[in-house]
Amino acid sequence: MAKKVARRIYEYALHKHRGAGSYRDLFESISQVDDAELLVKVGHKKIFIFHPKELNGELFFRALWVKDDREFLRFNQAELEEHEDELDRDDRFAVAAHGVVMPESRKLLFEYVRGGPKAEEFVTAIQDILQNNIDGYKNLSLTAVPEYAGSFSDEVSALERIKSVRLDLVRPNIDWSDEADRLHELADESNAKRISVEAVASRSESLTRDDGIVAIVTEQSDGDMSHVTRAVVEGQRPGESGTTTIRSDDHVKFDRGSVDTDSSGGANILSALAMFGNLIRKRNRRRD
Numbered sequence: 227m228a229k230k231v232a233r234r235i236y237e238y239a240l241h242k243h244r245g246a247g248s249y250r251d252l253f254e255s256i257s258q259v260d261d262a263e264l265l266v267k268v269g270h271k272k273i274f275i276f277h278p279k280e281l282n283g284e285l286f287f288r289a290l291w292v293k294d295d296r297e298f299l300r301f302n303q304a305e306l307e308e309h310e311d312e313l314d315r316d317d318r319f320a321v322a323a324h325g326v327v328m329p330e331s332r333k334l335l336f337e338y339v340r341g342g343p344k345a346e347e348f349v350t351a352i353q354d355i356l357q358n359n360i361d362g363y364k365n366l367s368l369t370a371v372p373e374y375a376g377s378f379s380d381e382v383s384a385l386e387r388i389k390s391v392r393l394d395l396v397r398p399n400i401d402w403s404d405e406a407d408r409l410h411e412l413a414d415e416s417n418a419k420r421i422s423v424e425a426v427a428s429r430s431e432s433l434t435r436d437d438g439i440v441a442i443v444t445e446q447s448d449g450d451m452s453h454v455t456r457a458v459v460e461g462q463r464p465g466e467s468g469t470t471t472i473r474s475d476d477h478v479k480f481d482r483g484s485v486d487t488d489s490s491g492g493a494n495i496l497s498a499l500a501m502f503g504n505l506i507r508k509r510n511r512r513r514d
């Protein structure tokens with residue numbers, strides 16, 4: 227019996243380097259790849275990416291964490307399209323998650339599904355598929371970075387004393403050089419994909435708020451396109467003697483939706499399309 231299941235849809239900024247063409251060209255190129263090349267290993271998981279579908283001007287994707295690839299590989303692309311609602315009904319076989327790439331705004335919206343592919347795994351799978359199959363993408367670097375809600379910088383700003391900050395950043399898109407700070411310049415000069423830094427205040431002192439690493443945390447996380455993959459801030463709130471730890475992971479932007487699932491939890495693709503379609507329309511109304 228079908229039932230409604232709540233979903234959280236998280237928001238990410240996309241960063242690409244050494245890839246030909248636009249973001250739309252990049253993600254639409256997946257449609258040119260043969261079926262057998264769409265199943266790739268990401269860490270300990272095997273991820274399959276379906277060809278994208280156009281949805282309200284954006285690109286809708288379905289990704290599977292394939293747990294039994296021998297059974298899975300007996301399907302061809304046409305059969306997968308025909309039976310894709312059934313593929314994740316048996317948790318031992320495959321688990322699906324869905325996302326929408328918004329190429330012009332360089333954003334990814336990706337649902338959280340327990341046991342399913344995660345946004346970072348989806349992006350890595352796209353990168354690997356294109357590197358191995360499409361001319362112009364052999365050296366492609368593609369990263370998804372969480373977008374953070376304003377509550378993160380608000381909590382940091384409310385600290386009376388900031389003891390330490392640990393920060394991970396990705397190298398931003400190449401045409402954002404006008405926004406680059408010293409750390410991004412260092413990453414660029416080092417040809418680094420990511421850079422990490424930690425700052426610790428002297429005993430009984432506080433890190434500077436309006437410059438340096440604290441400013442990077444609040445400014446980058448508040449921006450429309452985040453470069454901060456992870457930040458951990460430790461400090462003291464006014465009137466408190468204990469240490470408070472603020473993690474960016476707890477403040478990732480998300481929207482809520484729901485999908486129709488069967489008795490085993492498999493999501494109906496038409497329901498997923500409707501959920502993301504509603505979300506895109508809602509975001510467009512916000513901009514208007």
